[in-house]
Amino acid sequence: MRDLFEKIYKDKGPLGKWASQAEGYFVFPKLEGQISNRMKFQGKDVITWSINDYLGLANHPEVRKVDAEASNEYGAAYPMGARMMSGHTSLHEQLQQELAAFVSKEAAYVLNFGYQGIMSTVDALVGKDDIIVYDVDAHACIIDGVRLHMGKRFTYKHNDIESLEKNLERANKMATQTGGGILVISEGVFGMRGEQGRLKEIAALKKKFNFRFLVDDAHGFGTLGATGAGAGEEQGVQDDIDVYFATFAKSMASTGAFIAADKEIIDYLKYNLRSQMFAKSLQMLLVKGALKRLDMIRTMPELKENLWKVVDALQSGLKERGFDIGSTQSCVTPVYLKGSIPEAMALVKDLRENHGIFCSIVVYPVIPKGLILLRMIPTAMHTLEDVAVTLEAFSSIRERLTSGLYKRLSASVSAAMGD
Numbered sequence: 001m002r003d004l005f006e007k008i009y010k011d012k013g014p015l016g017k018w019a020s021q022a023e024g025y026f027v028f029p030k031l032e033g034q035i036s037n038r039m040k041f042q043g044k045d046v047i048t049w050s051i052n053d054y055l056g057l058a059n060h061p062e063v064r065k066v067d068a069e070a071s072n073e074y075g076a077a078y079p080m081g082a083r084m085m086s087g088h089t090s091l092h093e094q095l096q097q098e099l100a101a102f103v104s105k106e107a108a109y110v111l112n113f114g115y116q117g118i119m120s121t122v123d124a125l126v127g128k129d130d131i132i133v134y135d136v137d138a139h140a141c142i143i144d145g146v147r148l149h150m151g152k153r154f155t156y157k158h159n160d161i162e163s164l165e166k167n168l169e170r171a172n173k174m175a176t177q178t179g180g181g182i183l184v185i186s187e188g189v190f191g192m193r194g195e196q197g198r199l200k201e202i203a204a205l206k207k208k209f210n211f212r213f214l215v216d217d218a219h220g221f222g223t224l225g226a227t228g229a230g231a232g233e234e235q236g237v238q239d240d241i242d243v244y245f246a247t248f249a250k251s252m253a254s255t256g257a258f259i260a261a262d263k264e265i266i267d268y269l270k271y272n273l274r275s276q277m278f279a280k281s282l283q284m285l286l287v288k289g290a291l292k293r294l295d296m297i298r299t300m301p302e303l304k305e306n307l308w309k310v311v312d313a314l315q316s317g318l319k320e321r322g323f324d325i326g327s328t329q330s331c332v333t334p335v336y337l338k339g340s341i342p343e344a345m346a347l348v349k350d351l352r353e354n355h356g357i358f359c360s361i362v363v364y365p366v367i368p369k370g371l372i373l374l375r376m377i378p379t380a381m382h383t384l385e386d387v388a389v390t391l392e393a394f395s396s397i398r399e400r401l402t403s404g405l406y407k408r409l410s411a412s413v414s415a416a417m418g419d
């Protein structure tokens with residue numbers, strides 16, 4: 001028998017193995033100062049393109065005022081306990097009603113955390129005879145939800161409707177045998193590459209197959225659709241989404257999340273979501289903060305307009321300069337470059353140290369080997385000047401990358417890592 005920790009001592013995992021070179025700089029960086037378009041990294045001012053504060057609410061004076069008042073009134077603890085036992089309040093109910101109305105559903109349920117909330121939603125919606133069919137690029141929280149499922153599951157190729165159809169045929173056959181139903185899961189916006197889930201085409205398949213549709217719209221809520229109600233509204237298929245999920249961690253610049261659906265489904269879920277039944281409810285200061293944020297999203301369309309001004313300037317500027325930004329259809333702006341992991345590290349260092357640009361870097365194994373993904377999140381706080389400075393910096397780093405400079409700079413790192 002082996003010591004349980006033996007494997008941990010030997011292998012830190014695909015990302016953990018980079019810890020000694022990357023921690024504190026490329027991973028677990030410490031961004032300091034108020035959340036904004038400009039923050040401090042290691043004492044230097046940087047334009048920050050890696051925070052999901054899409055609408056700039058995190059530090060909006062009205063939001064800060066309400067957050068402070070709620071904190072004074074309730075502290076961080078109230079209410080204590082799970083919703084079902086002692087953690088329920090009228091303001092939770094009010095927030096649910098307002099959220100449901102905003103996303104055009106009969107009812108909503110507020111969740112303490114998005115990740116656990118959607119895991120439990122998947123878990124509660126399916127029994128062992130049911131079949132899940134989900135996009136292969138789904139967020140980790142969906143995958144973890146699917147992992148709880150005791151029955152069959154199929155993935156379809158990312159945003160590939162033909163592949164979804166094939167898998168629905170398989171699922172259909174299987175469900176006929178088991179006597180179960182089918183749950184299809186997509187994201188409204190895929191957060192790494194920015195593509196919208198093909199919700200309209202998925203919903204159209206309901207004419208051919210009998211399934212229920214769950215959409216995780218973490219990045220779409222607040223940013224897409226005429227009123228900001230998300231990817232379903234943008235694509236005109238909100239009614240075809242049977243269970244809608246969004247987190248407060250992005251456009252709402254807070255913590256918490258919600259699901260929305262027909263009243264009967266929400267009534268069932270609130271008695272069956274294990275991560276909510278057996279965990280503390282969302283604190284009042286966050287509930288009050290969410291009510292304020294939702295009100296601002298509803299009544300201040302200029303927040304979304306400012307966001308999209310920046311998104312359009314950044315994305316069109318990058319395209320004009322010949323950058324590959326993939327097929328994003330949202331605010332998420334990926335920039336794909338070719339290079340090794342050590343080259344990516346040298347490039348990001350140059351961006352941060354010499355150009356004062358902070359964006360997240362994604363490499364293998366999250367994306368294919370040999371690709372570098374610089375993932376940028378524009379917000380309503382950014383200015384067109386931020387965009388202009390960033391575009392100049394990107395042209396400069398691309399030139400250096402193609403000239404082989406980063407390869408030379410990174411040679412010592414490469415040798416040390418056997419890359």
Ligand SMILES: Cc1ncc(COP(=O)(O)O)c(C=O)c1O
Pocket residue numbers: 113114115116118139141187191216218219247248249255256257
């Ligand atoms: C697509 C998606 N779903 C769910 C979550 C989890 O939400 P939360 O941060 O509220 O736990 C995230 C991350 O925030 C996400 O990006």
